[in-house]
């Protein structure tokens with residue numbers, strides 16, 4: 001079965017991997033996930049050191065604390081392969097790949113990852129988070145999301161806005177079709193999708209408006225660039241009352257099934273397995289109803 005990210009991804013913080021101080025702060029900011037960036041926020045001269053710093057950060061931050069990913073340089077650059085080789089020992093949960101225009105472009109990366117996995121004694125298989133940030137990427141989003149290693153799509157709205165030659169702002173009616181088509185593609189492939197960044201750090205209200213819009217469209221969360229955006233994103237991408245009620249019911253019935261020694265049960269006529277119970281527990285943890293679900 002296709003692996004998809006089952007943990008919460010309400011706030012996903014970009015962290016320039018060349019900056020030691022930000023790398024130290026980032027894991028403590030209560031973001032659901034980090035993207036340690038080797039691409040656009042790192043100058044060509046700083047790439048080599050940033051790779052090392054990213055790997056050290058991964059090794060320092062426990063994998064169950066939050067979702068840890070690295071954004072490598074684009075697959076048409078000379079940098080991406082060494083990005084992977086250097087950060088691989090840190091075992092990131094995901095490799096964020098910028099500017100994915102078509103599924104075929106993922107092959108060299110998939111091959112390199114498969115090759116490196118074979119040399120390991122432990123089981124480790126990083127997933128790919130593919131960035132959709134060009135008109136072609138939007139058009140091909142379903143094929144990209146359906147690649148067996150892709151577990152998440154990430155909107156790259158700044159590049160998309162530049163490619164479309166449209167204005168950036170709080171109002172995104174000029175991106176509506178691209179956003180919705182990408183959401184449809186992700187949902188059809190069964191993977192979550194993250195909304196793009198909001199760059200105006202002075203406009204907290206505008207940021208919240210975009211979070212509400214993103215949550216309403218079906219995004220799992222928002223990529224963010226600053227600590228001040230983490231709290232609002234966590235609050236505004238909370239699960240709905242219906243989802244919470246369904247999660248409660250699921251967990252109660254699945255625990256009863258467990259007591260009977262069974263691994264599956266029916267909830268409102270729908271088959272529930274351990275992965276659904278785990279997802280339900282994640283939802284309840286996000287609203288503070290339970291504190292631990294390590295036994296599920």
Ligand code: COA
Pocket residue numbers: 013014015016021022023025026037040041197225226227
């Ligand atoms: N992750 C973790 N910590 C961050 C952070 C981030 N993305 N952005 C800022 N901080 C920290 C700063 O280090 C600072 O901490 P300190 O006071 O203890 O030193 C604190 O938050 C306040 O930062 P502030 O002074 O308001 O911002 P800044 O001027 O230092 O930085 C940006 C502003 C936009 C340059 C910075 O937030 C940033 O680099 N964001 C990420 C950009 C990025 O990755 N872009 C690529 C994808 S679009």
Ligand code: MG
Pocket residue numbers: 040098099133156158159
């Ligand atoms: Mg980009």
